[in-house]
Amino acid sequence: MRRTMYHVRSTMRNLKLRIFLTFAFCLLTFAFLSGCQQRRLNRDMRILMGTFVEVISPDVRSAAFVFEEVKRIEGIFSIYKSESEVSRLNQDGRINASRDMLYLVKKSKEFWQMSNGAFDITIGPLMDIWGFTNKQFRIPDKAEIAKALERVGFDKIIIDEAKGVIEFKAPGMRLDLGAIAAGYAVDCAISRLKREGIKDCVINAGGDIYCMGAKFGNPWTVAIRNPRKNRLMEYVKLNNEAITTSGDYHNYFIKDNKRYSHIFDPRTGCPAQSGAISVTVIAPDCLTADALATAIFVLGKKDGEALAGKIPGVQAKIIEEADTTPKEK
Numbered sequence: 001m002r003r004t005m006y007h008v009r010s011t012m013r014n015l016k017l018r019i020f021l022t023f024a025f026c027l028l029t030f031a032f033l034s035g036c037q038q039r040r041l042n043r044d045m046r047i048l049m050g051t052f053v054e055v056i057s058p059d060v061r062s063a064a065f066v067f068e069e070v071k072r073i074e075g076i077f078s079i080y081k082s083e084s085e086v087s088r089l090n091q092d093g094r095i096n097a098s099r100d101m102l103y104l105v106k107k108s109k110e111f112w113q114m115s116n117g118a119f120d121i122t123i124g125p126l127m128d129i130w131g132f133t134n135k136q137f138r139i140p141d142k143a144e145i146a147k148a149l150e151r152v153g154f155d156k157i158i159i160d161e162a163k164g165v166i167e168f169k170a171p172g173m174r175l176d177l178g179a180i181a182a183g184y185a186v187d188c189a190i191s192r193l194k195r196e197g198i199k200d201c202v203i204n205a206g207g208d209i210y211c212m213g214a215k216f217g218n219p220w221t222v223a224i225r226n227p228r229k230n231r232l233m234e235y236v237k238l239n240n241e242a243i244t245t246s247g248d249y250h251n252y253f254i255k256d257n258k259r260y261s262h263i264f265d266p267r268t269g270c271p272a273q274s275g276a277i278s279v280t281v282i283a284p285d286c287l288t289a290d291a292l293a294t295a296i297f298v299l300g301k302k303d304g305e306a307l308a309g310k311i312p313g314v315q316a317k318i319i320e321e322a323d324t325t326p327k328e329k
Contacts, residue, residue, distance in 0.1 A: 039216050049074045049182055051206030058216070062201045066189040070205065073185035076100050077177050079124075090124065090174045094167040104177065104184055104287075105159060105166055111180070111291040112154040115307060119295035120266035124174025125151045130271070132262050137253035139260070145269040152266055182208045183244060183290025190286075207245055210286045211238040224317065227278035228324040242286035246293035247278035247319075265298050274300030278319040281308070288314065 044063035045054045048070045055063040076098060078084045082091075089095040097105070111119040124133075125148040131137040140148075156169040182205045189203055190210050200213035202220055211220035219237035226233045227247045236243065248261035252271075265272045279297045283289035292314065296304030301318045308316035 041215070049078065049185060049205065050080070051182070052204075053206070054204040055201065056204075057198065057201035059198045059201065061196065062193060062198055065192050065196055065198070066201075066203055069189040069192045070185045073100065073181065073188055077104070077181040077184075079174075079176060086175055086177060089166060089168075093171065093173065094165065097164055097166045100184075100188075101166065102159070102161065102164060104180065105157070105175075106161075107184075107287060108177070108180055108291070109154055109157075109159070111295055114310070115295040115299065117153075117267050118265065118298040118303075119179065119291055120152065120154055121175050121177050121180065122152050122154055122156065122173055123264050123266050124176045125149075125172065126264050126266070126269055127176055127262070128174070130260070130264075131253075132251065137255075137260070139255060149269045152269070179246075179294040180287060180291045182206060183242070183286035183288070186210050186242070186286040205286075208242070208286050208290050209244065210242045212240060214239055224280050226324055227319055228321070233319075236282065238282070241282055241284060241313075242289040243280065243282050244286065244289035244293045245278060245280040246297045248272075248297075249277070263294060263297050272298045274298060274304075275320050276300055276304065276318050277321055277324070279304065280317040280319075282315040283311075284313040292316065 039058070041056055041058055042060050042063065043054065043056050045052055046067050047053070048067065053067065053070055055066045057063070075081065076085050079086055079090065081087060085095055085098060085101045108121045127133045129140040129144050129148050151170050151172045156173060158167040158169060160167070186203050186205050186208050187210070190212055193201055193212065200215070202209065202211050209222060211222070214220070219239045221235055221237050222243055223232045223235050224245065225231070227249050246263060248259055248263065251262040253260050260271045263272045264270070274297065276297050279293045281289045281293045281296065283292065288311070292308065292311070296307060296316055296318060299307060301320065304316060304318055308314045
């Protein structure tokens, strides 16, 4: 899910907009529990990776395992922790990478290739000049954008798997894995739960959701919100699947009546203007759902649907402005 990664203040400010589906999910879950006291779901929540990480499971052990795993991933990929691998790579331009770091950067390259550059983790310089890193929003001029784009592009990353090294080709490059790391963290937590013998659980990391197993024999139900109105558009039932939504209402600013979202088109250096205002992706794993939601948002409806159609087990719901209001009869 594309966002300024691991920034608690930004997440708090946008909470009502950004995680509306979280509350809708919880309402549906606990409404089911009325009169079912013999079958109890445990709910725990913590702030990790700059957002609320929620765990819902009939197994009381689930939350501790999930929080431990997500915290571990946060320590690798947070750009707000100076000792993290991503921060050290951004600072030094070269790093002896861990297995997790190598894996996620390689997966990011796959999505960059299949999206023809619409998904790119090297957008850090663009986030900076538009003010999304420090929340001092501004519209840079064309020269600033062109200069920043000299340091953007996955083709400027060297991955030496044999030596376990990741290196930048251009000075001043900066990775931001906010569009994929949370999804990866959820997947790692799900793998941990499986190793511990836990079968039924939902993890929601700020809108990156995986529904494992079932809710007392029934699929888990998740609601998709209307991106322009404070109401729900539809419900989906999931069993061992992930769902993620990217939208221009998560983190944005408005200047001269124009909305500038935190979801960037790395090819232009500007916030994406594809016509999409919200993209929800259902996929077999959360990493895929997270990365594709961003890529499809940047590509727009036609190319986004084509991309989703190439990947087994993926469904994409792309909402444009006209889809949020009832059509006149």
